[in-house]
Amino acid sequence: MSAVHAVRLGGGVALVVRPRAIAVGAVLVVAGAALAVAAVGTGEITLSPAEVVRALVGAGDPGTTFVVRDLRLPRVVCAVLAGVALGVSGAVFQALTRNPLGSPDIVGFQQGAAVGALVVITMLEGTGRAVSAGALAGGGLVAAAVYLLAREGGRTSGYRLILIGIAFAFLMTALTEYLLARARVEDAQEGLRWLFGSLNGRTWEDVAPLALGLAVLLPCAVPAGRALRALELGDDAAHGLGVRVERARVGLVALAVGLVSVSTVAVGPIAFVALTAPQIARRLTRAPAPPLVCSALTGAVLVLAADVAAQRVVPETPVPVGVMTGALGGLYLAWLLTISWRSGHA
Amino acid sequence: MTDASLCAERLTLGYDGRTVATELSVAIPDGGFTAIVGPNACGKSTLLRALARMLAPRAGRVLLDGVEIRQRPTKEVARRLGLLPQTATAPDGIVVADLVARGRHPYQRLLRQWSQEDERAVREAMRRTGVDDLAGRPVDELSGGQRQRVWLAMALAQETSLLLLDEPTTFLDIAHQLEVLELCADLHAAGRTLVAVLHDLNHACRYATHLVAMRDGAIVAQGAPADIVDAELVAAVFGLNCLVVPCPATGAPMVVPCDRRGASVLVEDPVA
Numbered sequence: 218m219s220a221v222h223a224v225r226l227g228g229g230v231a232l233v234v235r236p237r238a239i240a241v242g243a244v245l246v247v248a249g250a251a252l253a254v255a256a257v258g259t260g261e262i263t264l265s266p267a268e269v270v271r272a273l274v275g276a277g278d279p280g281t282t283f284v285v286r287d288l289r290l291p292r293v294v295c296a297v298l299a300g301v302a303l304g305v306s307g308a309v310f311q312a313l314t315r316n317p318l319g320s321p322d323i324v325g326f327q328q329g330a331a332v333g334a335l336v337v338i339t340m341l342e343g344t345g346r347a348v349s350a351g352a353l354a355g356g357g358l359v360a361a362a363v364y365l366l367a368r369e370g371g372r373t374s375g376y377r378l379i380l381i382g383i384a385f386a387f388l389m390t391a392l393t394e395y396l397l398a399r400a401r402v403e404d405a406q407e408g409l410r411w412l413f414g415s416l417n418g419r420t421w422e423d424v425a426p427l428a429l430g431l432a433v434l435l436p437c438a439v440p441a442g443r444a445l446r447a448l449e450l451g452d453d454a455a456h457g458l459g460v461r462v463e464r465a466r467v468g469l470v471a472l473a474v475g476l477v478s479v480s481t482v483a484v485g486p487i488a489f490v491a492l493t494a495p496q497i498a499r500r501l502t503r504a505p506a507p508p509l510v511c512s513a514l515t516g517a518v519l520v521l522a523a524d525v526a527a528q529r530v531v532p533e534t535p536v537p538v539g540v541m542t543g544a545l546g547g548l549y550l551a552w553l554l555t556i557s558w559r560s561g562h563a
Numbered sequence: 564m565t566d567a568s569l570c571a572e573r574l575t576l577g578y579d580g581r582t583v584a585t586e587l588s589v590a591i592p593d594g595g596f597t598a599i600v601g602p603n604a605c606g607k608s609t610l611l612r613a614l615a616r617m618l619a620p621r622a623g624r625v626l627l628d629g630v631e632i633r634q635r636p637t638k639e640v641a642r643r644l645g646l647l648p649q650t651a652t653a654p655d656g657i658v659v660a661d662l663v664a665r666g667r668h669p670y671q672r673l674l675r676q677w678s679q680e681d682e683r684a685v686r687e688a689m690r691r692t693g694v695d696d697l698a699g700r701p702v703d704e705l706s707g708g709q710r711q712r713v714w715l716a717m718a719l720a721q722e723t724s725l726l727l728l729d730e731p732t733t734f735l736d737i738a739h740q741l742e743v744l745e746l747c748a749d750l751h752a753a754g755r756t757l758v759a760v761l762h763d764l765n766h767a768c769r770y771a772t773h774l775v776a777m778r779d780g781a782i783v784a785q786g787a788p789a790d791i792v793d794a795e796l797v798a799a800v801f802g803l804n805c806l807v808v809p810c811p812a813t814g815a816p817m818v819v820p821c822d823r824r825g826a827s828v829l830v831e832d833p834v835a
């Protein structure tokens with residue numbers, strides 16, 4: 218048996234892989250593809266998978282092709298990309314803090330983004346891009362504040378990062394409620410709509426910045442994964458292996474915040490995916506830490522599943538996707554934690 | 564001193580506002596097995612962390628191959644000097660081969676994550692430490708002694724000629740302590756330069772070729788165990804009243820503590 222499974226691609230390229238991770242990844246891709254077809258088929262007119270595929274490859278009638286390619290596909294692509302961004306972001310955060318709670322939706326980023334968005338919506342009467350900018354500013358400020366406060370004598374501990382982050386999350390939630398309470402009714406409604414996160418009415422114009430953001434950020438996940446494999450052993454051990462610990466940590470936090478930012482701008486704060494996807498992926502692959510690729514795929518599958526469910530469960534009044542991810546993700550995490558506690562592996 | 568690739572010159576070390584040690588100068592003999600000994604909290608780990616460029620000195624400098632260590636690229640240093648810290652933690656459920664393989668980090672590049680050379684080094688490290696049979700086992704299911712050997716294997720896979728170990732025997736029972744020390748002695752015999760913080764002065768005298776004795780952030784003495792260890796030194800370092808006799812098994816100095824009243828039956832009838 219080889220000590221480590223490596224795939225040699227020639228030209229000196231060799232990647233470390235685990236067979237189980239490949240199998241899990243393949244299953245997730247198939248599940249994601251099936252869900253994507255189901256999602257495209259969902260809407261006012263239900264389309265069969267065959268019709269969807271025909272329209273996608275350009276062999277359907279013009280009406281269906283328009284519905285599929287221009288109306289529904291952007292929504293599904295948004296769901297996939299947002300899921301990927303959230304999955305990787307959560308995996309990086311959790312590996313970095315060595316804690317399953319170290320997720321941008323627990324440690325204050327999403328709550329900060331919510332306050333930023335609400336300030337723009339309720340106080341500055343802003344819409345569209347201005348709301349996104351407000352969300353980015355709010356999330357970014359909270360992330361920076363949490364990071365700086367968690368620093369102690371030039372180093373940051375994951376534990377401090379999480380505790381300070383949770384404190385900020387509470388603070389921001391209180392601010393959110395205050396902003397909603399003092400806002401005009403229409404503004405409050407608009408604010409609430411943003412807070413749930415939604416895929417409704419997404420067009421190719423919404424996909425573009427998300428895709429661009431991922432094209433820039435995802436390649437950084439490769440060196441990030443390498444640094445994380447060393448950091449998992451503890452700061453001193455990582456240092457001994459030649460990692461510049463604090464510099465790597467700043468880079469990893471920036472990557473995770475960047476990923477959750479592009480997703481938040483495109484679809485709002487979708488709850489629980491960044492928290493759950495890495496934990497689900499970790500258990501499926503039985504990896505020692507959240508695996509980046511499988512977390513990305515799990516994130517995409519979760520958002521797609523939540524979107525299909527949100528539209529199909531009560532078709533007359535579809536719930537926002539964020540409500541659905543919250544419900545699905547929360548239940549699944551509770552179930553996973555229960556069985557793993559029972560079998561003695563937390 | 565030409566035979567010491569790693570040395571510290573007049574270090575002042577501390578954390579945040581607090582100074583822990585001043586005026587520390589040590590030279591680590593090449594090819595030697597250096598043990599750092601001293602009471603709890605005297606600054607042994609702090610010195611080791613400074614030698615491994617993990618802690619920036621407030622004053623003074625650490626030289627590796629004649630160059631200030633902090634000015635050399637981190638990765639290059641990681642191929643020259645390995646460290647097994649006291650605080651290393653194995654990720655949940657990680658298997659032995661995977662943990663040992665992480666020692667190859669300093670040799671890996673972005674697109675060439677794993678080479679034949681890495682494979683060979685990992686196998687060799689597992690064989691040397693006798694953990695090759697455990698390759699597929701989760702580290703958290705192993706005994707303390709096995710786990711320590713796995714960590715040593717990880718440090719060995721790094722293939723550095725200098726190896727720094729912080730209390731490699733703590734929390735092990737006596738048989739496993741000796742097993743780890745024998746392994747260290749083998750590595751030393753095979754040509755590696757070892758530096759280890761050791762709790763037990765008798766173990767240090769038995770296995771090390773060079774001792775650095777510390778107290779309250781200062782170095783009390785350094786040299787070969789046979790040259791520096793006597794009742795006076797033990798009293799100065801640990802505040803302990805004792806006899807130092809030759810070990811019946813190895814002839815190395817052996818510390819035999821006296822009882823609290825300062826008298827021992829042996830005092831009236833010295834062995835030597």
Ligand SMILES: Nc1ncnc2c1ncn2[C@@H]1O[C@H](COP(=O)(O)OP(=O)(O)O)[C@@H](O)[C@H]1O
Nearest residue numbers: 578579583601602603604605606607608609610
């Ligand atoms: N990370 C740290 N931050 C602040 N103080 C520390 C830290 N590590 C060690 N110290 C302090 O430095 C002193 C020396 O510690 P250390 O070098 O760990 O001692 P030893 O290894 O000899 O037991 C102790 O008083 C300890 O409390």
Ligand SMILES: [Mg+2]
Nearest residue numbers: 607608609649
């Ligand atoms: Mg110590």
